[in-house]
Amino acid sequence: MPAKSKSQQKAAGAALAVKRGDIKKSELKGASKEMAESMSEDELEEMASTPRKGKPEKVKQS
Numbered sequence: 001m002p003a004k005s006k007s008q009q010k011a012a013g014a015a016l017a018v019k020r021g022d023i024k025k026s027e028l029k030g031a032s033k034e035m036a037e038s039m040s041e042d043e044l045e046e047m048a049s050t051p052r053k054g055k056p057e058k059v060k061q062s
Helices: 006-020 031-038 041-048
Strands: none
Touching: 006 031, 006 041, 031 041
């Protein structure tokens, strides 16, 4: 599942860093913390590797 916005892609990257042990989980907050808990490393890898070009900064919630 590719990221739909730049902020979603950044949050996935931060959560992936926790899964890999690069940063501590306590350093995260908000969406990235939830992603780290609920998504697998493969899912986070796919979302974090989404190109940012052409993506909006945030997606409006409906």
